[in-house]
Amino acid sequence: MAAAAEHRNTGQATADPSCSAGPQVTGLQIGPRSLQTRYFLAPLAGYTHLAFRIMLRRLGGVGLATTDLVQARMLLSETRKSLELVATNDEDRPLSVQIFSGCPGDLVGAARWLQDRGYEGIDINMGCPVARINGAGGGARLMCDVAGAVEMVARVIDAVDLPVTVKMRLGWDDNRITAPELAARLEDAGTAAVTVHGRTRQQGFGGTVCRRLLRETVQAVRRMPVIANGDIRTVHDAQTMFAETGCAAVAVGRGAMLDPWIFRRLIQAERGETPSDPSPDEQMAFLIDHFSLMRQQHGDYSCILFRKFAAWYGCVLGIPEDLEDRLRRFESVAEFDEITEQVRRRHGERRRQIPTALIRVPDGPVSHW
Ligand SMILES: Cc1cc2nc3c(=O)[nH]c(=O)nc-3n(C[C@H](O)[C@H](O)[C@H](O)COP(=O)(O)O)c2cc1C
Structure with missing residues (x-):
């Protein structure tokens, strides 16, 4: 448990003067990692692969990116698909690898596999609504059994020296909102940070993000950073997310597809500059x-x-x-x-428009993605 204890309570917002993004941009400490901004890329399976992550990083402002979710057993078997998902390079830093499984032994094995190969952070998925993944006990299903979920994460924390984070939703449905309790207990177990998508599993990707419950989750922990996620499309969305929830950072998923320049705009705004449009x-x-x-x-x-x-x-x-x-x-x-x-x-012939509906989402809680 030594490693877990070291990682505990180290989530601090830091004004980092060495930050290449500019002196006024606030960074964040997650476990041993000093992240230069509080604007993270949320994983979008099938889209946020290595090439896309690097493109976003080159534009500036990305504090942390996470790989698409990788099935722990597939990673241990080193299938071609899972190796493609964890492919990375020096430009792709800082990076966490997201793993999922309903089987603790597989999660532990995958975490060790990643540590042995020099990866720097492990994120455990407890948010995925997809029926196939939930049916196998992974993804959002884990949130239904708080004690079991914490036990599972604790085993991973014990097994590696890397910071372990968790990505979750608010809970399974409106009657089972477990994020605040789960976050608090994960903090006690030594989790380095949690990212919370402000919807329940039952909501899928519909309805609106509940910022009140995100705030309750932030208030339920002592010092562990809570990263708020969901429906951030603009600088204003991010600013109000910070103000209304007290979160330590925000994670942007579809907003980065709809506007790859959003991270650059966020640091420009934080520096007091006018966010610029790409030429x-x-x-x-x-x-x-x-x-x-x-x-x-x-x-x-x-x-x-x-x-x-x-x-x-x-x-x-x-x-x-x-x-x-x-x-x-x-x-x-x-x-x-x-x-x-x-x-x-032919530039300019067609007007730019960015409907969110463009990005296909699992349609409802029981869909087969
Ligand atoms: C196409 C798609 C793929 C996703 N893949 C993952 C994933 O691999 N792991 C994960 O934790 N969340 C995944 N999510 C959820 C997002 O990370 C995020 O929590 C959700 O889209 C809400 O944030 P946003 O409004 O900024 O997109 C996915 C969402 C979409 C739409």
């Missing part, structure tokens, strides 16, 4: 570099992987619809280059 050239560079980074990791298969980004790039960058349609179907690097050249020439 058309910057927007094009983002699109092209994102694909190029994907190719470095996935080779030609990137042509298929990248297609799922076409719809939101179309809206966010205002890509004319016929070209967006081609981005959904392109088959080669040469074709991608030709499409992007046309996008550049």
